[in-house]
Amino acid sequence: MLVYGDRQHTADPRALHAAIAARLARAATLPPGLERHAVLAAALIEAGELAQGIADADYAARGLDELSLAQDWAMALLLGCAGGLHRSWHDGAVAVPEAGQCLLRLPERIDTRLAEGFAFYALYPETYALAAEASGLPAATRVIGLRSIGAPLAAMVATGLGSRNPATLRPAGHPFRREIAVGPGLASSLTPGAPVAVVDEGPGLSGSSFGAAADWLAARGHPRGAIALFPSHAWPPGPMASPDHRARWDGMARHVCSFEAAVLPRLAGWVADLTGAAEAPPEDIGGGAWRRGPAEAWPPAHPMQERRKYLLAAGGRTWLLKFIGLGAEGERKADRAARLAAAGFAPPVAGLRHGFLVQPWLEEARPLDPAAIPREVLAAQVAAYLRFRARAFPAGPGRGAGLDALHAMARHNAAETLGEAAAARLDRWSPRDLARLAALARPVETDNRMQTWEWLALPDGRLLKADAVDHHAAHDLIGCQDIAWDVAGAMVELDLDPVLPVDPDLLGLLLPCYCAFQLGAWTMAQEAAPDAAEGARLRRTAGRYAARLRAALGA
Template identity: 50%
Template structure:
């Protein structure tokens, strides 16, 4: 199944440096406290992205990893920022460490490529992975001597700087594992291997994850052992304390079980700085915090009405109870990732479509809790008109760049692969023929930040009759291959989720075109009507594989609905001879 994707954007290093300088000026000018710490975090995430882009550009040019003056200078800046972040955290946000103007100037004077490719840092964007977790984990490990720190690009490069900052590491390098996701390999220069072999102390291998195989961690440890490094000198600093996933090799699994793996969880961090303290200036004292993560939000609903949930992919979310009311705090992303979602949430609320957002703190978006009935969309014609206004507003208000989502060719390939996995080769061939029959020569898809999550249970009817869209800011930037798309994707989603007939679909498109001033292209919509259920079929199949036993029947039934829709689409097209 094709579901997940690795999002990246092309950026100019000089432009990134100017933005980073502005972020640091704002942080230096801010009073001490949590808000300044968030500004420092944002600057660190920006600098880590730039350093990753520079290292990857050299990797692509050479075909292997090798240290360079540009990489060393970028790491020096990142290390200085990591020390500022560590000083702020350790002092309860009272201190911010020395300025980093010398390191900024050194990087500005370095020869830089015209453009670099910046990958989305998944942990910071989706999984509430905090830099402070690596500061805490590294500080708590009993290092005999400073380690040589190896960060796995992308996000691991910045995480390595954090580990280096608290361990006084003299050498911090990064590598890019490549190849099959379950069998990653390293391509390194002879000089880099000599540097590794010459180090006689411990090694720290740093990254988020591990995921299904942990093969990126394993590839680095394999290289070290091949260079003669004893296993007990290798320390892993991962994003969680769990085991390797089901696709791990026996060698990697056995090593992982024996190795030191210091971690610090979100709970460990909030034990130091409680979640209750993040928002009290806005909400007043918080009397109770309910964890709604991992599908716990369904507990208030009758069990027989529970919608399916991909618990492992849900964002952390908490319901906060105060004398002033009830609030929802949901992880949206660190730095600019979260700020952009806050801006979209504010615009959607102002237009009357979503609950009221108040602020972004530590990557969590705070919004007013709205009681109501999920899935009560009301009279069908009125709902279609409301949906048209909602999608038209998004299409007009949230434009995106082409590299923020999969192109049509990638979506068609996803549909073919997923159809073959669910329905077999014959049905996939028919669906591929249906897609190929659409003439896209005159089509210009205009990507926007789609909703991407129009399922019935995502709509809430409040006691005073308002129909609000929940979970409305994340899914154009989710950890999948779809990303930002033409509004036709959401139209296809509405057709699929609410079984809209031809007349309703036509009215929906007409209303969108009138309100947004842009046409919903019929040929593109026909393609999206196939691609949307193909994607959902794959997404929920993965969810079924990862779910607890009691959840699997509910998810399987939901995934089967999309498979049936694909089968109906295949049956409606005469197979070519």
Template identity: 45%
Template sequence: MLVYGDRDRVEDPRVVVARIAAAHRTAAAKPDGLIRHALLVSLFIEAAELAQGLADEEFVALGEDDCTPCRNAAMAVVMELARSVAWSWRGEPQPGACALTAELETLSAQPLPETVRIRRPEGYAFYGLYPEAYLEAAARLPPIMSAPVVVIGLRSIGTGLAAMAAVALDAAPPVTLRPVGHPFQRAVRVSARLRAALLADAGASYVIVDEGPGLSGSSFGAVADWLEAAGVPSRRVAFLPSHGGDPGPRSSDRHRRRWAEAVRPVVGFDELTHAVHGPVPPLERWFEDTLGPAVAPLRDLSGGAWRTASADSVADGLPVHAQQERRKFLLRTASGSWLLKFAGLGRLGETKLGRAQALHQAGFATEPMALRHGFLAERWLDGAQPPSTMSLERVADYLLFRAQRFPAERDTGASLPDLLEMARVNIGEALGAAATVSLDRWTPDILRDMSAGVRRVITDNRLHIWEWLRTTDGRLLKTDSLDHADAHDLIGCQDIAWDVAGAMVEFGLSVVEADRLCGAVGASKRLVAVHLPCYLAFQIGYWSFASSDAGAASMRRFYEEAWKRQAGRGGRSPPPAGTP
């Protein structure tokens, strides 16, 4: 099934350097505390993203990882900010900005490319991975790790995480590597110069740092294989992963055995955020300045636990894709009840706060109160319930607002050919190749012609009826409306026609109602027609990955039956309403 996808952005590195310098001056003017600390982490993430982009650019040009003046200058900036984060986290005095200013000037003096492609770090964006966890985990490495310690970060997010580990270990700046090849059989490409630098001390220990491991753990394994082939004993290789589990089912026997025997300390989210660290209080106190102190223990609503937080028995049967859910908590204070939801670290969270404020002011979403170190606080709607039916006018107003207020850049979502390819793969896997015949009418020439009319917006992407709530005073609000177009999937920002197709499926609109909705939001009927089968195919794939949940399995069956009905009509009319 094709469901997941990554999103890149293109930046001018000199603009990023100037932005870091300006933002650091702003952070330096803040008093010690959570807000200042969060600003420093945001700067650290941005610097690490830039270092990753520059290193990736060199890798493409050289065909291998190397140690170059540009890469070293970028990592020096990351290290300075990693030290600032560490000092803040520990409550230690912050030195002046002179060192960072000098390192930024050195980086600016390099022959930087006009643009670099920066990958979105998934852990920071979606999964509540905090760089401070690696600072704490590295400090737990046993003393048997002999000095000196060589820290190796992997690809994108490992660039910054390795710097945090190097600071904790008082080690030299880390090296970053880019394992390449088949996702389950990665290998590293290292220049002779970098190989000599990595293996310069025969008695060194090595710490390999990355998010994961995932299905195969082959990125961790590729670097460990390389070190082993170079003669480094396994006892002098440790790992810093994001979780304490084993590699997934696609891992090799060799990698599984090594992983089971290796030193690999982990500091989890709960341990990290439920304790005091210097000026950073536990998570339940992050919003005290705005919402007041907690009057009850913080309640974890992650992984579908929100279903039991409502008195409405209907919520118990709603489907959940637990692996794709953001971390959520219910905070109760004297000022009311509040949902704390992970919105992403760095500038990503700030963007979502602004979007939440716009939706609330327009009357479509609950009230956002504040953003604190990746978590957004919104008013909890006690007593609200999913509606039994939807108002077409309310849906039209909501989609029209998004289309007008939230324009998106050109390359921020899957193309029409990519959507059709996803539909062919997912439907072929779910229902057989014969079921994909109805997609053949969308020829490359037709898609090329239609693509010229695509106007991308930050679409909602999930109009499931349970994501709408009717409040006790009769208002109909859309929950979880901030970031589905920026989720860890391949859809991204689409033409508003994508949401019209979603509404047709989720609310069982008749042909007449669908035409009215197209007219109300200015959606192209041709685009709606091609998006409709793609929407169904994506939902089939999405819920296939969540099939361990009974409600999710029911959802997959619902979309499969909807596909059959839609395909049987030649794609000319929407499927009827239905929910599990």
């Protein structure tokens, strides 16, 4: 199934360095505390993007990873940010690092990749330095980060160990069979048999990035006992891991400091200025635990893809704390949430605190039951929401899949599930048709989640969108689309006729594409179901999208 995609942006490295300098200058003006700490985290993330982009530009030019002065400069800046963030975690009064100047010749443009762990999965870079501190590894350990996110995480591990001069590598190739190419200069800088720490998030389905690095180190004469892994969780690689990589994983030391150990104990204190004093520990409602009532009536959930979220009893009421992203990603999402709330389309926003959006929990709200609302009322409220979204959140180029990519996804997913004959019905859209429709599309920051369980019904009849800030920038291939994508979503999820006047030919293409994407997403979720009951819910959901796709194709 085709579901996931990378978020890649082109940037001027000098402008990115100037933005980091501005972050650090702002941090220097703030008093010690969480706000300054969050600004330091944002600077680290952006310095990680700079280091990753420069290293990837070198990799693209040479076809392998090798030492360079530009990479050394970027890593020195990144280490400075990591040191400042780590010391701030322990002592908020620490001095703020400076960005300095760059006198080197940098690439004109670099490609930076969104660090998904920081944006979606509450991966706090501070935990990697804490894991390094507790590891017992010597300061002489050579730290290797696996790009993309491995660049800033390696800087945090090096800071925690007191190590200097970490390196980064780019695993490339098939997602389940990554390989590493290293030049002689970088290779010779690693002493065979000396202790090495390999740093990345994951492992995921295969753990092949960690596996590729371990393969290369083993070929260089590093025994398993000399290789330590710094992953983002304590679980082994998933079912697509090779037997060799799984065996090697089991034989290497692994060092993890979990969110629950490091961040969760501080969370209530972080938000206390907004919520008042906590009356009980935060209650985890992530991973599907937000569902209430009889289990047989629960909507489906994909626990591995859900954001962290908690209920907090504080100040005489209940609050929702939801992770929306560290650094600039979180700032953008918080601004979007506030604008939606001000327009009356989303719950109120109290503030953002180091990645967590703070909102009052609306006890009186209930999940949407479309049958309980007159269709014309439901259609009018959905139309007003989508009209506002299309006007308020325009998207620049390259922030979503093109129509050709959506068409290819739909054809692939349809063939996988319905067969080639059904998928062939998508061939009625020729490349010329797709180009013509692409010229009509006006991408915006679409909602991309129109399911009934994403809406809240208030006692006065108003509807609020419960989760509307970041699915256009999620870890999938859809991204920003013409508002017709959400119109198609409302047709499928809420059984409405088109609620806005959109081009009928464009809608005619996007409707099967929407069904095919949802079919792929929920089919893959089913493969990772945590138990039989969730698996059954996911199977029924995937089956519903298969039926809608068949109908949309006339198959």
